[in-house]
Amino acid sequence: MTLQRTAYRSAILHSIADPQEVGLDNSFEFFEDGVLVVENGHILDVGPADEVLARHPSGMSVTQYEHKLITAGFIDTHIHYPQTGMIASYGEQLLDWLENYTFPEELKFKNPVYARQVANIFFDELASNGTTTALVFGTVHKESVDVFFEEAEKRKLRMIAGKVLMDRNAPDYLTDTPESGYQDSKALIEKWHNKDRLLYAVTPRFAPTSTPEQLATVGKLLEEYPDVYMHTHLSENKKEIEWVLELFPERDSYLDVYDHYKLLKNRAVFAHGVHLTDCECKRLSETGSAIAFCPTSNLFLGSGLFNLPKMEQHGIRVGMGTDVGAGTSFSMLQTMSEAYKILQLQQQKLHPLKSLYLSTLGGAKALYLDDKIGNLKPGKEADFVVLDLHATPLMSFRMQQAKTLEEQLFVLMSLGDDRTVSKTFVYGEKAYDAEGTTEPEMVTKKKAS
The missing domain is CATH 2.30.40.10 (Urease, subunit C, domain 1)
Structure with missing residues (x-):
């Protein structure tokens, strides 16, 4: 200090x-x-x-x-620290990319020595790119989050992170159970949330990799700890959306799955939101939930073009995210450049002062931290x-x-x-x-x- x-x-x-x-x-x-x-x-x-x-x-x-x-x-509202070592992996869209690249890399984070090595590379990259706060995915391993917070605390960083919850539709070596995920998350919250500048995010990977039973435990954790964050993915890819509706046929939409389990709230951040309906946007706005706009990964995985003016019309909080490792750079400056192009492709404009806002104060507001940073x-x-x-x-x-x-x-x-x-x-x-x-x-x- x-x-x-x-x-x-x-x-x-x-x-x-x-x-x-x-x-x-x-x-x-x-x-x-x-x-x-x-x-x-x-x-x-x-x-x-x-x-x-x-x-x-x-x-x-x-x-x-x-x-x-x-x-x-800069404030990065969506990034995966375990994907640092697989950034720039060639030639897949979202679901195949997860299977072929992401899951094998995340297995390595069962080893806290490896997790610590990557955490330090990750923090060095953030610093050299001017990023001082981030909302971060860990892996399913409790150890990966402990190590992340230990290294963040040494650097006096304001970081938000959480253990991934994933109990189906993933390799056996990367799944937990509703009960183990609940207990691990609870222990991590008690240990790290509001310790120094650190904050915790309950982190279901996305709806397809959690059973209804696990999503119910996420809602339970948010009820028990109302000031923690909720961090997951939403409507990134059209095939992903189709899969969600097949897995949850009783729900009206992808967002309705999360809404049913009471995951929409202040400090809930949904990455991507590329293919949202007006009804979903309205509900995000009503609940004070936020979207992380991740231009480089949306382009890299061919997911689609984020409609920022639509989010603005609904009054949704939006921050910028690099989404490393599907995102191709830790640099928020490069991320702003790609955001400009995404809006250009939709015959819309992104003013540089708006880009600066999204990467600083807008990100802070999305995280409900604008009284402290931004x-x-x-x-x-x-x-x-x-x-x-x-x-x-x-x-x-x-x-x-x-x-x-x-x-x-x-x-x-x-x-x-x-x-x-x-x-x-x-x-x-x-x-x-x-x-x-x-x-x-x-x-x-x-x-x-």
Whole structure:
């Protein structure tokens, strides 16, 4: 934790509201020469440099970043840490991809040594891509989640994760039972939920891999622990939807399966939602449930095109997700770029300020954490990222042609990737530095006025 008051001077941009609700001009704050002040892991002050520096005592350490942009840490609302080692697996759609790639890889996580190795690679990748919070799938093994939380706690991360529940339509080596899944989840909740910055998500993989008996235990856990999360998949693939309706012929729709077992609620996050009906959208909105928009995996698996305006019309909370390993990058910048293309294919537009919102404050709202993270307002936890506007020769040249803030932001999202992330700060402490510890930074002391 940062015990000393420190400040960072650079261009600063952050979302303060949904552009769709308040208009583009009222959705952000931008300080061309700004200062962000951090103390005890929280943001103390932010604003124009001259105003902020005048409010603080002389002798405060100020680190200045040239040709950089500070914004809130990215929030990934759907990702699988056990799939880190199988990202970029060729040539299947969802159901075959699970059978041929996902399940064999997840078997390895019965070994906590392997799980810990992957967890650390996973957290390193998040940090180098500027992601400071994520909603994360583990595996069916309780050990994989224990290890994940142990490593997240060491790094002071705000992470949400859970053990996968899966008692049918999967290999025997990856199934649990309704009772064992319930007991394992209960033990993990008691151990990790609300410990430091960690939170728990009850995690049925998706309706086809859970019996009615297991889905009932999910509802029971949510009733017993009303402030935990529920994290699963929904309407990603048309064959998947057909399968769900075959398995649950008494239910009206895919979402109705989850609704019947009381899984829709605040802090319920459904990944994908590519093929939702208006009735399903209405129900998601009524219950305060959220959707994770996962553009790279929807394209990679050929699942379909997410209809963001439809979600907005129904008032559904939406965050951005990479969905690694079906998703093809840990980078939220690359994910924003693919999101733009998905809407283009539907003759719709995705403004760069809306993309920034979905990847920061929108994700925080989807997770009901916008009182703690998502932007740089004083009082929030000090998770932020320093982006390099000249990270590559092409980006540097393109930035010289950019005439507006929106154009600069769109260049970042179109050309940016992990090379664009200069530094990542977690709870006020530097968690990643592209140049290592030897990079010369302009550190000065604020002079007495």
